[in-house]
Every structure is written in C-alpha cells, then in structure tokens.
Amino acid sequence: MTEQMWWRGAVIYQVYPRSFNDSNNDGIGDLPGIINKLDYIASLGVDAIWISPFFKSPMKDFGYDISDYRDIDPIFGNLEDFDRLIEKAHHLNIKIMIDQVLSHTSDQHQWFIESREDQTNDKADWYVWADAKEDGTPPNNWLSIFGGMGWTWEPRRQQYYLHNFLTSQPDLNFHNPDVRQAVLDNVEFWLKRGVDGFRLDAINFCFHDAQLRDNPAKPRALRKSIGFDEKNPYAYQYHYFNNTQDENLGFIESIRSLLNKYPGTVALGEISSEDSLQTMAQYTEGNKRLHMGYSFDLLNENFTAGYIKQVVSSLESKVADGWPCWSISNHDVQRVVSRWGKAGNHERSPDFAKMLFAMIASLRGSVCSYQGEELGLPEGDIAYEDIQDPYGIAFWPQFKGRDGCRTPHPWKHDDEQAGFSQVKPWLPMLDCHKALAVSKQEDADDSILNSYRNFTQWRKQYPELLYGDITFIDSPEPILAFTRQYDGSQMLVCFNLSAQMQSINLVLAESMKPQCGHKLASGRLINGVIELPPFSSFFSKS
Missing domain, CATH: 3.90.400.10 (Oligo-1,6-glucosidase; Domain 2)
Known part of the structure; x- marks a missing residue:
C-alpha cells in the first residue's frame, strides 16, 4: 500500500469557539476553553480540528468579518493562547486547521x-x-x-x-495583484505559527466579473437552492458574475504553491456556486489547487438514498484526481438530526444519529463533523428576543437564522449552564441539549457519543473506508448500498435510512465476511439476504 497523506479519509471536527467552552466566565467560549477540552476531542478519535474564526473582529457576523487577520480578538484570548493550543493539540496527535475568510474583510x-x-x-x-x-x-x-x-x-x-x-x-x-499578495502574506503568518491547514470560507467568491455584468434572472420554478428559496431574493438570480470567476483558479494555485512550502499542510475550500459539484472538481484538480473541497449539497433537507447516491456519483464523475470532503452539519445550517429527521420524526432517535455519522464517514472522502454531532444534538428553538444572528433578524419569522445550531456545547447535565460557563451564555443553554450532555453519555456504552468514538476507531482499521474508490449498487429506497475498493480488497457497505426493517438480496462472493465491532445497529446475512433493522448498517469485507 502507498503511504497516504494524513488528510485523506480524515475526520475533521469543527469547533465553533464562542459556543464550545468558556474558560473565563464571560458567557463566550474561548481558546483556553478549547485547550481545556482537547483531551475530550482526542477521545473522539478525530484527526484534526477546524476552528471557526477567532481573529479581531467587530463581530457583526461573529468573526467572519475580520478587522485584523494577524491577531486574536480579546474575547477569545491572545496569540500565546493559540500557541499553547497548537502545542497541546500536536502533543495529542491532532492537527489544527483554522478558518481563513479571504474574499472580504x-x-x-x-x-x-x-x-x-x-x-x-x-x-x-x-x-x-x-x-x-x-x-x-x-x-x-x-x-x-x-x-x-x-x-x-x-x-x-x-x-x-x-x-x-x-x-x-x-x-x-482580487483583480489587484497587491491584494492577492497581501492575502497570501496573511495566510503565511499562520503557517509560520504552526497550523496544519485552512478551511477557506466562501473561496469561490474572491473574484468578481470585471465588467460588472448583470446576473440573469432565475425562473420561479428553479428558485429553490441550498440555503435559499423565495424567502430570500438572492434565489431570484443565477449568480454567474458575482462569484466563481475563472481568474480564481490561478489564485487558488497560488495558495497551493504557498502551502507546498510547508509540507503536510492542507487547504479545504467551502464552495457554494450554481454548480457546486463541478466547481469542487475544478478547485481540487491536478494536485495543484485545493487539497479538498466541500459543498452544501448534503446540507439541505433532501434525505433519501437516491439523493445521496446522486450527489456522490455526480461528483465522482467529475472529480478525477481531486478529493472530496463531506459534511452534513456545520455552523450555517440546521442540525442534521432535525433537518433530516423531522420528516419521519426521527430527531430524537439515538440509532438515527449514530447511523448518520457512520454513513457520511463511509463515503469516499474526508469528513467535517460539527461539534455536538457526536452527541446527537437537535436544532435549538431560539426565541426572537434571544436571536443574535443578523441573518435571522433580517428574515424573521420565515427564517430564524443560524443560532439554533450555534448554541453552547453541553458538558454537564446537572449544571444550570451545562458546564459551558458559570454565567448566562451568549445564546441560551437548552434543556433538550442538557439531556444529551457529555456527562450523561460518557459512561453509557450504547450512547451516541460512545458509538461515534467507537466508529472513528473501528474505521481506521480499514483502508478501504479511508482511501478506497466507491461504486454504488442498485438498491431500493431507503437502502444506500455501495462498495469501497482499495489495494485489491473490497468492503460492501449497506445502510437502512428508515425506521422500518428492510432487506436486500445481493450476490456475495464466498470470500466476503461480515465485519462487526463498530457497535452500530447492525444488519445480518441470512441465506444470501441482508436483513437491515431500522437505522442499521452492514459491512462485509473480502
């Protein structure tokens, strides 16, 4: 087997710092708070942490509006805190990736x-x-x-x-070369400080059409896209000219050239365009652009085996030598157990939450996993008077904004603020989240948390799941079935995405042996038929 780069097949745990852990009791999480919980993160079996922005900012968009790219906002700590975070994370064999918001200040x-x-x-x-x-x-x-x-x-x-x-x-x-160089210099500041990579926010927005041509109108029937619908006039246009310009390809090649000077570092691009999968393929092409890209295609409400197969197959047909990163939750969208579970009222089903992570972590690619996903946290219901997100304030009540997925991480079930802080936090600590706190799940062998831990470690034994090619198998809804192939070995993977028993009849080679030990609800092979209980999986290896 050839040696693989650390980021291929990695699980990257996203920390939203203001909501993770508050060390100084001002109601806002901070870098020392992350340091205090690094042992917990290491226990999850993840490979890296992506930390959302902590730079100096007026916080109009909670850190995605940066006023100084080379310093840390005092609410989060200081540069010495960041250095300590890097040192301890590396001691625990965890890579550190940080957000870079390059398109705007x-x-x-x-x-x-x-x-x-x-x-x-x-x-x-x-x-x-x-x-x-x-x-x-x-x-x-x-x-x-x-x-x-x-x-x-x-x-x-x-x-x-x-x-x-x-x-x-x-x-x-970005048409100004001095701007491009200044931005690259800011990126290199953090490379010199020891970071292992970057998540590049809205990276396809760096260049605009120099002719300032109007965007064409989008027909009413097509005004439904990821994150936007007719509640937002942004959906009324094809965004051909205000982002995703050809000139941007040269700039991301400059980013890659810079990272190549720091071996082992990696760039992950957030991509939201009119054809995000095609843009992902372009942006990760030829081992000269981004190492990985992720889109919003699995961050919407469409949860069917057919849709997941369509998205992944579409990317596979375009991506060539590129490498995807999959995400089903982040700080911008409704939490996955609520978003994908509400149609069937599965939001509070532990097996549903366990299956979702295992499913996304079994696809070809790396994984971004958002804090709280390992606990099965549902979307928070935030009262209007508690909303902080300017997006939610502008579009209330049709859209409540992003605060429901940004509420504080629950550490202790028997504490008023769940161990996040000793004072009222910037967003409410919710009772439904306290019931799923780390302390509640830590010692329960069958908890969502321990299933997550177990699956990340179990997965590492199988290079097929980390690096292998993927081929989908024709299967009826709601079964998602595929194989992963690597170095002459093959893994068959099946998931039942429903709350009802399902079965599938597949012709399996005699050499295929069921693989257990992951502690998920598991299917079984009986007389050539794979029986799949609700929200279960089946793994078999040749």
Missing part, C-alpha cells in the same frame, strides 16, 4: 478605512468600487446573500462598494 479593517477615504489613496483599488448609474442607482443588479442589494453607497468616495454578505463586509478586489 470587516469595514473596520484598516485597509477599508483607508480605501474609502478617496479615489487616489494607496488602497483606493483594494476593494470593489464602482460608479453609480446615471440615475444614481447601483452599478448592476447583484444581491447580498443577507438580503437586499449587494452594493452600498460611500459618500466619501461618491461610489458604491460591493458586499456579497453584510454591508459591514466589503469585498476585496
């Missing part, structure tokens, strides 16, 4: 403060500025994901600036 970043002053300063061309039309309206029809126009008037310059997200998140002008 905060409007309080010194670059933007200088750029907005006039049209002749040294940073005048560092952001996307454009003149108004003759009637004073914005230069084109581009929209903001957070609602309304993607342009805001700046009276100092007498021009509009572009923001694909909040008005306080102006877009950088």
Whole structure:
C-alpha cells in the first residue's frame, strides 16, 4: 500500500469557539476553553480540528468579518493562547486547521478605512468600487446573500462598494495583484505559527466579473437552492458574475504553491456556486489547487438514498484526481438530526444519529463533523428576543437564522449552564441539549457519543473506508448500498435510512465476511439476504 497523506479519509471536527467552552466566565467560549477540552476531542478519535474564526473582529457576523487577520480578538484570548493550543493539540496527535475568510474583510479593517477615504489613496483599488448609474442607482443588479442589494453607497468616495454578505463586509478586489499578495502574506503568518491547514470560507467568491455584468434572472420554478428559496431574493438570480470567476483558479494555485512550502499542510475550500459539484472538481484538480473541497449539497433537507447516491456519483464523475470532503452539519445550517429527521420524526432517535455519522464517514472522502454531532444534538428553538444572528433578524419569522445550531456545547447535565460557563451564555443553554450532555453519555456504552468514538476507531482499521474508490449498487429506497475498493480488497457497505426493517438480496462472493465491532445497529446475512433493522448498517469485507 502507498503511504497516504494524513488528510485523506480524515475526520475533521469543527469547533465553533464562542459556543464550545468558556474558560473565563464571560458567557463566550474561548481558546483556553478549547485547550481545556482537547483531551475530550482526542477521545473522539478525530484527526484534526477546524476552528471557526477567532481573529479581531467587530463581530457583526461573529468573526467572519475580520478587522485584523494577524491577531486574536480579546474575547477569545491572545496569540500565546493559540500557541499553547497548537502545542497541546500536536502533543495529542491532532492537527489544527483554522478558518481563513479571504474574499472580504470587516469595514473596520484598516485597509477599508483607508480605501474609502478617496479615489487616489494607496488602497483606493483594494476593494470593489464602482460608479453609480446615471440615475444614481447601483452599478448592476447583484444581491447580498443577507438580503437586499449587494452594493452600498460611500459618500466619501461618491461610489458604491460591493458586499456579497453584510454591508459591514466589503469585498476585496482580487483583480489587484497587491491584494492577492497581501492575502497570501496573511495566510503565511499562520503557517509560520504552526497550523496544519485552512478551511477557506466562501473561496469561490474572491473574484468578481470585471465588467460588472448583470446576473440573469432565475425562473420561479428553479428558485429553490441550498440555503435559499423565495424567502430570500438572492434565489431570484443565477449568480454567474458575482462569484466563481475563472481568474480564481490561478489564485487558488497560488495558495497551493504557498502551502507546498510547508509540507503536510492542507487547504479545504467551502464552495457554494450554481454548480457546486463541478466547481469542487475544478478547485481540487491536478494536485495543484485545493487539497479538498466541500459543498452544501448534503446540507439541505433532501434525505433519501437516491439523493445521496446522486450527489456522490455526480461528483465522482467529475472529480478525477481531486478529493472530496463531506459534511452534513456545520455552523450555517440546521442540525442534521432535525433537518433530516423531522420528516419521519426521527430527531430524537439515538440509532438515527449514530447511523448518520457512520454513513457520511463511509463515503469516499474526508469528513467535517460539527461539534455536538457526536452527541446527537437537535436544532435549538431560539426565541426572537434571544436571536443574535443578523441573518435571522433580517428574515424573521420565515427564517430564524443560524443560532439554533450555534448554541453552547453541553458538558454537564446537572449544571444550570451545562458546564459551558458559570454565567448566562451568549445564546441560551437548552434543556433538550442538557439531556444529551457529555456527562450523561460518557459512561453509557450504547450512547451516541460512545458509538461515534467507537466508529472513528473501528474505521481506521480499514483502508478501504479511508482511501478506497466507491461504486454504488442498485438498491431500493431507503437502502444506500455501495462498495469501497482499495489495494485489491473490497468492503460492501449497506445502510437502512428508515425506521422500518428492510432487506436486500445481493450476490456475495464466498470470500466476503461480515465485519462487526463498530457497535452500530447492525444488519445480518441470512441465506444470501441482508436483513437491515431500522437505522442499521452492514459491512462485509473480502
């Protein structure tokens, strides 16, 4: 067998720092809080941690609006805390990946403060500025994901600036080579500090169409896409010109060239485009661009075996030598047991939660697993007066925002704030989450938490599951069946995605032997028929 890079087949555990563990009792999680829980993370059997932004920020979008890329916001700690985190994580053999938000900055970043002053300063061309039309309206029809126009008037310059997200998140002008170099220099600052990789936020948004052409309208019947529907006018357009430009391919090759100077480091791109799977294939092509990419295609509400097969097969047909990373939860979407479980009322089923992680971790690729997924946390129901997310505030009540998946991590079931903090946290600690706290599940052999731990360790024994090719098998709903092949060996994998007993008749070679030891609800082979109890799996290896 050839030696594999650490990130191939890795499980990457996402930490949303303000909601993970509060060490100084100000109601907000921090870097020392993560350090205090590194032993817990190591016990999960994961390979790496992706930490959401902790840089200096006015927190209009909770850290995704950065005012200083090279320093840490005081609410999270300081650079010495980060160095201690790196040191302890590496001692525990855990890699550290951090978010890099490259396409835009905060409007309080010194670059933007200088750029907005006039049209002749040294940073005048560092952001996307454009003149108004003759009637004073914005230069084109581009929209903001957070609602309304993607342009805001700046009276100092007498021009509009572009923001694909909040008005306080102006877009950088990547057509300017000085901007590209400054961004790469900021990335290298953290490489020199010892990070093992980056999750690149909205990486396909770096370049815009230099001609500022209007986006075409999208027909009403097609206005349903991942994360957007007719509640948000963003769904009314094909976003052909405000993101995913060809020039971006050269920039991500520059990122890869930089990372190649730091062996073992890795770049994972978040990709949301009109054809995210095609963009993923492009962005991970040829061993010269991103190491991995992930899209939102499994972060929607479509939970069927056929849909999962369609998404993975579509990517496999395009990706060639690229490597995917799969995610079914993160800080931007409803928690998976609620999102995929509500149709069948499976939200509180432990076997459902166990099966979901095993399923995503058995596909070809790496895995991003969001904090709380290992506990089976459902989406939190947040009252309007407690909402912090500007997205939710803007679209209430049709859309409640992202706070329901960002509530504090529950550590102790018998503590008022579940061991997260000794004071009221920035978002409410929910009773339904306290009932699933780490302390409640730690010693229960059949808990979701211990199933997660057991499966990550069990999976590491099988290079077929870590690195192997994937081939889907024709199977009726709700059975997802495929094989993973590696170095002459083959693993058959079946999942029952339903709450009813299912069976499938497959012709198995005599050399195929059922593989146990993962502690999931498990199917059994009887006279050539695989019987699958509710939310169960079946693994067999030649």
